[in-house]
Amino acid sequence: MIEPRTLKGFRDHLPAQALAREGILDVARRVYRSYGFVPIDTPALEYLEILTGKGSEETDKQLYRFKDHGGRDVGMRFDLTVPFARFCAQHIGQLGVPFKRYHMATVWRGENTQRGRYREFMQCDFDTIGTTSALADLETVLVVHDLLSQIGIKSFTIRINDRRVLSGILERLGLVERSSTVLRSLDKLGKTPPAAVAAELESNGIPAAATADLLSLAGLGGEPGGLLAALRGLVGESEGGRAGVAALEGLLAGAEKAGVQAGRIVIDPSIARGLDYYTGLVLESFLDELPTLGSICSGGRYDNLAGLYTKQHLPGVGASLGIDRLLAGLEELGHLQSRETAADVFLVYFDQQHRDDYLRIATALRAGGMAVELASEPKRVGQQLKVAAKKGFPVALVIGSDEFAAGTAQCKHMASQQNVVIDWHGDLRVLVDAVHSQLEAIKAGH
């Protein structure tokens, strides 16, 4: 006999987890579509040369790679950005720009499995390609906002910054050549005490005065007007820096026009997003109740998506929802419904001679838009109700010979254990309407 087990760093998704994930994917799909984004898909396997040297040395090392049956060197995708760049180089002529796509798919990285990280996880990316329009930047932030709101997160903050602000400050400080060193250190702000970041900067030869200016970014806050004025001071005469500050100001104003609640989107000048390829807007988003979780949705604007595969210049902006991190966070906060069923009604089956009646009832309820699980085998009522309660059905319907004779049905609310008797006089339409009303009442919290 073969031992049934999953590979180290991989996991099965049981129904409760799979349902929670499907729920979030469903919201993401709806929100992305509501802004005109369209889906694409690319293969899990790519020519190795497409994938290597695109992320970091680390992703190269983590790549699942092998020779296929035809002796080709292939690899499994480690993100959705590199395949998207390859995809655009091949198809953008046909699709036209601007092109707005979403892609929700699995990626693989053979990384260290410490700290609850998995080697297989999903990414949910959306990007607008082929335009430098500020409206595309604004829409990116609005999509992230709608996404987190519609997932049902009560309290979250989207932190935005503009890479040109940081570059402008470095320009004024004469540190443009040291950008990557500085950005790498600044990215640690929020996770590492400012003093440690200062020490790191100074040990890398950044002058103390400059370090003080850079670290002041982390302390900036308060109302947006004052913050923007402070940033204008820090970028001085730098043209890019001024454009960056103006862009942030425009984003906040646009978000307000689009009805975003004040405080949901804030400027955070310390967000650098490390050595990523962003050139304008950068954004991160956090659960206010669990900021240590890290950003659950991050992104920004970049200059050229597919330069390695095509001469066509493709600027873009987008973000990526970290669905596994978000699910872990919601679970930790107890905000995750852990139902093991997606159905509305459990139809108890205990009177074998009424099997055809149960079938007719289940069919009528389904035609009325409800999802119904009819027990596969006649078993004791108590045993069936116990399973229905454990799985999280809103209601169970009990109809035995007595009820059929009387034209009634017992509608049991599984959470409250309340029992409502429905008089349906053998009229299926009456039964369907009554069960529907019970479900609506439960949804409304009655």
Place this chain on the structure above:
Amino acid sequence: MIEPRTLKGFRDHLPAQALAREGILDVARRVYRSYGFVPIDTPALEYLEILTGKGSEETDKQLYRFKDHGGRDVGMRFDLTVPFARFCAQHIGQLGVPFKRYHMATVWRGENTQRGRYREFMQCDFDTIGTTSALADLETVLVVHDLLSQIGIKSFTIRINDRRVLSGILERLGLVERSSTVLRSLDKLGKTPPAAVAAELESNGIPAAATADLLSLAGLGGEPGGLLAALRGLVGESEGGRAGVAALEGLLAGAEKAGVQAGRIVIDPSIARGLDYYTGLVLESFLDELPTLGSICSGGRYDNLAGLYTKQHLPGVGASLGIDRLLAGLEELGHLQSRETAADVFLVYFDQQHRDDYLRIATALRAGGMAVELASEPKRVGQQLKVAAKKGFPVALVIGSDEFAAGTAQCKHMASQQNVVIDWHGDLRVLVDAVHSQLEAIKAGH
């Protein structure tokens, strides 16, 4: 520069294809859930020993296999049944039986790429495990029926048979030992002329009289009563054979109770499903307009799912939707909507000073449940409308300075080129309701 290309046998899904596939997956998810099936997921990679020797010599040969970073022999799943068997052996104690799951995921086979076959494709399986209930068999057929109906296929036929009928006939003919030879030949009926199948059977030493009886199966038809009587004659005294005929009779009766239109489900005694592991019900389903496409949804009942991994006996029944084959068939028949957008409204953006008004309108329409693409950049109206028409938007909304001044909007129906003027007097609620009504009218075919 690196040449942007996909691997042989792999393909990108452009928006029109990806949207069509998402549409079918969405219907499948809804139908599976409406019967109480719940989702699960398993890793793309498994220990090699889990995957080898489970399908056929062919699937073993087609397996994508390699050594991972830890030196483990691993393989990419080639179907969803083998991972499900492994999954059940690990988790069924926790989940309990009967267990009804669906799994919609990608699988990989390094097979010959002739005849439009791909090395990466999706499967959409559903199964009920841990029960031998006839109701589970009936539900399987009903799910397939609802699935094909709700996908919008006007004319399809589900062909059912029971392996015990064939076994009963072989028992009466004294050919039980030759089952696999006979089944392999019978499975060619429908694709190969009966005379060729007869010749093959006879060349394998099946007596001519028995061959005549077996081939008579393909000719059986007409109303179900007569067909069932003929099968009863062919199985003679075989107990299993009689049980099989009774099961088919019960399935047809149950489907009628559940409101299935007569003729949608037919008994086809020639369906054998080759050397598969089925032991009771077998089913295939066909597009009536394109029978040569082959079965688009197939399945059946089996005795023991996970015998290689656990001592727990797990009988089950289920089926699998061949979504790629179905999509190819629908495309060939011209039944596939080839929209390149999932949005309802294209909001033309040509008057830069009204950007904030466009934002407010887009936000209001979205809040009203509509999906809206707002153009990223102000461009000529004609150019924007051309793109909107090509992508398949139902309506485009044109509101320029004149319209804003007059409190009107032009709502252009892209298919009919009809232009409806909306008087909204600057009241967003009026505009939202009016656009919603226009979309409803288009959906209703007005």
